[in-house]
Amino acid sequence: MRGGNCPGPNVSSSQLPGDVSFFANQLAVPTVEFAFEQSKDEETTTYLSEVQFAIEPPETLDPLYKFHETIAKMTAEAIFRLVNDPVLPFYPLDVALDVQNKLKAVSMPPPALLSWATSLRDRAAFLQSETMRPANDPKEREPSHVRMLNDVLRDLEKSFVVPHAPPGVYRNLLYSLPGKTPQFSTLRFPQEDAGPAEETQRRASVPAPSQHGACDNQSLSLILAAVRSAEMLVCFGLGLFDDNNTGDGK
Incomplete structure (x- = not known):
């Protein structure tokens, strides 16, 4: 300024x-x-x-x-x-795109993780489009459904909270350290935190590929579980827009 x-x-x-x-x-x-x-x-x-x-x-x-x-x-x-605002101004597609952006930094991510991330993106885009209905049309604002929709939008990030994060890693997997690094910190920090002494001991006791693979597999499992949880929540949000749930008697 x-x-x-x-x-x-x-x-x-x-x-x-x-x-x-x-x-x-x-x-x-x-x-x-x-x-x-x-x-x-x-x-x-x-x-x-x-x-x-x-x-x-x-x-x-x-x-x-x-x-x-x-x-x-x-x-x-x-x-x-x-x-x-009748519908919270939160955008689920942003979360899904952030996940895909972070996966670009992962070397050879599991096909299942890529598939779930793509599915999350597609469904999140659909949900974001559907939220425009109650946001713009008062006739679409059945109170209980709007409340449940707002709960979905509010809680989407909570799908990425893990109970026990590795040292130096946020429980919210979407956030990295430093903040502007587009990468899952749970994949980065377990490998970077070890000092020279720990690194020497690790190499003497366990072959590097095995330990890194185990660490990565555990972290990738956390990410996969989070993505699947997020998609389940998004699917619940989409279910609120089914014809039988609109409250208009259809």
């Missing part, structure tokens, strides 16, 4: 330190946070939100409180939409 070097809004997963990280990364609760951040190319990075400041006082970062005003307006607009 300063010096005209901001290319535009940058929307990514909320992986900043603090409470927001726990809810998004560990519980898969849909989370949004608005912030201004100086360019990464600068020597120091200053982060500004409505509640968190760097060492510099807010008067130095935002002397006229214009950034604060913008953040407050965007936050209020988001709350207004979440409260008033």
